[in-house]
Amino acid sequence: MSGMESLDLQYRSLQTHKMEQIIGQMNSKKTGITHEFQPDPYLHYAFQGGTIVSWLQENIPTDNEQEALHMTELFLFYGYIFRITDSSQPYFKLNKTYWYRFQAPFYWLSKISKVDDIDYSIYLMKKNLRKGGFQTTDPENHIFTELSKSLNHKWKIIELQAAEQLRLERKRDEVDRNILRLQEEAFWKVYRPKGKVKYRLTDALPRNFTLKQIQVRREQMRNKMLEEKKQLEGQDVSSIVPELQTDPLLSSHRGDKKSIELIILYATNHVNYDNLINGDSMKNNWFASEKDxxxxxxxxxxxxxxxxxxxxxxxxxxxxxxxxxxxxxxxxxxxxxxxxxxxxxxxxxxxxxxxxxxxxxxxxxxxxxxxxxxxxxxxxxxxxxxxxxxxxxxxxxxxxxxxxxxx
Missing domain, CATH: 1.10.167.10 (Regulator of G-protein Signalling 4, domain 2)
Known part of the structure; x- marks a missing residue:
């Protein structure tokens, strides 16, 4: 693994950790999404796209609906949620006819970092047995044929394993069988995308904004920081003290308020001894023509x-x-x-x-x-x-x- 690949893996593990924290909050009984009763047992514990977008806008500090939609699309992109109606659609849509469910934690990216061809072959074998054979136009048909050649020495074991898993699945309820099938399908869409679909773990993430919009945002943030810096340059410690004491953010955090008071006390006591705190434009004796x-x-x-x-x-x-x-x-x-x-x-x-x-x-x-x-x-x-x-x-x-x- 090269240095860039290792760095990219660390970055993506950090991002997946953040996404899994948000998914855990959504799935919580206290702070999570409320599931309305549905007479159809297939829709139990399911939710619509607008529900998850509204929850993100309420619980994450963002007023931009486009940003909440982008986050929801990332959850679907990485398999943390999956569609149970019309699962062939790869993109997220705010449609009342589309229902979603949370993926089981067993299939999360942090739980399974790497999969092998044997597991994928068992999945394709189960799919082949359900359908009675792949169609020639199906992109998975070519993959299935190539795997049967490369894993020829293990193919009999793969067939037996797939048949045994199907036998155990038939003992379950029909709704449970369909949900388990969709969970497994959503998992393999992330690790083994078919056709020209992007590979979720290596290809670039879908952009929420264009490059020009990102540059405009950075310029606005830079100008805002320069304005705040100019305002602070003309102030001394004595003028900042009452502002910090009446700051509403400090009143809600007593520990932080006490720390700020100690910092203010330290700065007040050392303002005459530390030129960094004082901010006086004292003459630099190093550059003076006559050293004093x-x-x-x-x-x-x-x-x-x-x-x-x-x-x-x-x-x-x-x-x-x-x-x-x-x-x-x-x-x-x-x-x-x-x-x-x-x-x-x-x-x-x-x-x-x-x-x-x-x-x-x-x-x-x-x-x-x-x-x-x-x-x-x-x-x-x-x-x-x-x-x-x-x-x-x-x-x-x-x-x-x-x-x-x-x-």
């Missing part, structure tokens, strides 16, 4: 080298303020770890932080390690932000920032 080293130091949020006094270099103003937003930012910074450890040495609680440094992954902590992690986060970190050490760092960073600006 103060730009690097003012925008640095990792590890600064602006000073050497104390246990570690003094951080920048942006760096100090970022430490105040979350303990994770503080301990993720190599410089911040040293200043926090320096403060905790004064508090005689440095062993807690060193225990945390030995294994910084909170997902593999045992109870003792998790207790120490929470102790550092709830107690030591809060006292560090209120301590004189943090105020000293903040004042020094503000002085250094003002000095760079005056230069």
């Amino acid at each position: 080293t103060s730009v690097w130091e003012d925008d640095n949020t990792v590890c600064s080298q602006t000073g050497v006094t104390g246990p570690a270099p003094y951080p920048t103003l942006k760096q100090v303020r970022l430490w105040g937003t979350s303990m994770n930012h503080l301990i993720r910074d190599e410089n911040g770890q040293k200043w926090l450890e320096h403060f905790m040495q004064k508090e005689y609680s440095c062993e807690n932080f060193r225990f945390l440094q030995a294994n910084p992954n909170p997902f593999c902590f045992d109870l003792a390690q998790e207790h120490i992690y929470n102790l550092v986060r709830t107690d030591s970190y809060a006292r560090f932000l209120r301590s004189s050490d943090y105020l000293t760092l903040l004042n020094n960073a503000m002085k250094a920032s003002s000095t760079h600006q005056t230069k």
